[in-house]
Amino acid sequence: MLSGKTILLIIGGGIAAYKSLDLIRRLRDRGAAVVPVMTQAAGEFVTPLSVSALAGRKVYSDLFDLTDEAEMGHIQLSRAADLIVVAPATADLIGKVAGGLAGDMASTLLMATDTDVLMAPAMNVRMWLHPSVQKNVAQLREQGVAFVGPNEGDMACGEYGPGRMSEPLEIVTAVEAKLAAGPLKGRRVLVTSGPTHEPIDPVRYIANRSSGVQGTAIARSLAALGAEVVFVTGPADVPPPEGVQVIRVQSASEMADAVAAALPVDAAVMAAAVADWRVKTASGSKIKKVAGALPVLEFEENPDILATVSQMASGRPALVVGFAAETDDVVAHATAKRARKGCDWIVANDVSPATGIMGGTENAVVLISDAGAEEWPRMGKQAVADRLAKRIAAEIG
Incomplete structure (x- = not known):
């Protein structure tokens, strides 16, 4: 090359x-x-x-x-x-x-x-x-x-x-x-990926089943089109792609800080499965099991990274892409999320256990934008990433 x-x-x-x-x-x-x-x-x-x-x-x-x-x-x-x-x-x-x-x-x-x-x-x-x-x-x-x-x-x-x-x-x-003479040459794109781990105590945490495969594939596809990619990833199951700036985080708060530090960018693809809640006060030492007594955990909301970036008063990316992992009424819930967060696009998918999508190698998504809901056929996650990257290039390239 x-x-x-x-x-x-x-x-x-x-x-x-x-x-x-x-x-x-x-x-x-x-x-x-x-x-x-x-x-x-x-x-x-x-x-x-x-x-x-x-x-x-x-x-x-x-x-x-x-x-x-x-x-x-x-x-x-x-x-x-x-x-x-x-x-x-x-x-x-x-x-x-x-x-x-x-x-x-x-x-x-x-x-x-x-x-x-x-x-x-x-x-x-x-x-x-x-x-x-x-x-x-x-x-x-x-x-x-x-x-x-x-x-x-x-x-x-x-x-x-x-x-x-x-x-x-x-x-x-x-x-x-x-x-490379890629359509995204000269463009800087932020991609978030993977789950977040919210600590309960030094040995326990709250997480989700996200593997980080889809976000990693998206970062790889965008880099292949010539973009300078900043890749903010939680503790994923797969290694990050080569040729991108990798920032590793654990919690939602750490991811929010990393995203803020990475701005400004031309586009933000928020593919991470960020935990909605965290334990308000994580224990500094391991919570011991006591017979007949259950620990009481008080929760508070994590920072809403997608909404924060989408609703920036100045310096907002030209394109903000959110993700919606749903188990029922996928299009309706994702459409409402797009309006609530203020992002430009939402990539929605059904992650019900029967689909095998969460943590799997394939995905079936619906791209929701001003033009409506566009259903894509089920395909490998890298193929989904390639298709999404080309759409992003057509929008900002």
Whole structure:
């Protein structure tokens, strides 16, 4: 898919720079030419010789190289590429570009180009969550910069959380999606998926039978059409798709926060089966069984994520798609839900136990919109996702 394409790869100074070596190999395996640029700090983690050997060409790093700059080489580098990939994208690099700074080769390239940019952030979890970094990332997204990751996991510093650079194959998938002539290229789409777990005590929780298969398939289909996908998932039974930004949550409150942080987006597909209620005060220790006595659980409503996004006063996505899992009067209940929540479309399905849909591999949905109720035949969940993604592309692509 990348045959004949030129990727300008900017390697930032972080421990994740070692992954850039594998990334170069993966890109070249798919036919891409890779032009490497290293920051001075990157050379502290990987050697220019290793990068040059894998890329099959020289490494650029000196903004004031007399030979390279005789004809403004840094400008030609950036404009000759089909895509600029920054991996790892450090907090420093992100901040420089957001602030309009151009004091070295990497930042100057990024400032002196109109070529699309894809960043793969990598940094300590506290750095990633710092308000300044989040503000810079939001600003760059508004300017059209695409992001892949970061992933959640163990850090080299011993901490755990979001901040790990996406794996090379995930970045390659994002590169392919960015360069694909898909109808959703340049569009940012939020997808929620899976169930939520609402704690009763440290070992018990309230959940539902959602597997996350349908939401995962939708995210995959949207990414295949060129969209930049932010995938917010509860504890699902299936792994998330490659090439999307994955945010893992447990509870409805965590999902609401993650959705708010992901905005603005062009479209929101709210496929998650969010619990309607939670225990008002979860116990901090395991509730012990006492003979003849049952625990009393007091419930309260969870935040209504779909209604909140649908009814935003400003910055509302151009298209908001909700889901309605019903066991009777499917169309009537889903139509009423659409009106109540304020979303544009509702994807409704019958999840009665006899259908085998909840947690199964197939689905039979009804798409409810201003045009009425459109019944789709029963098909595999990936086929449903492909069909829905094409409809979304026709609406906002």
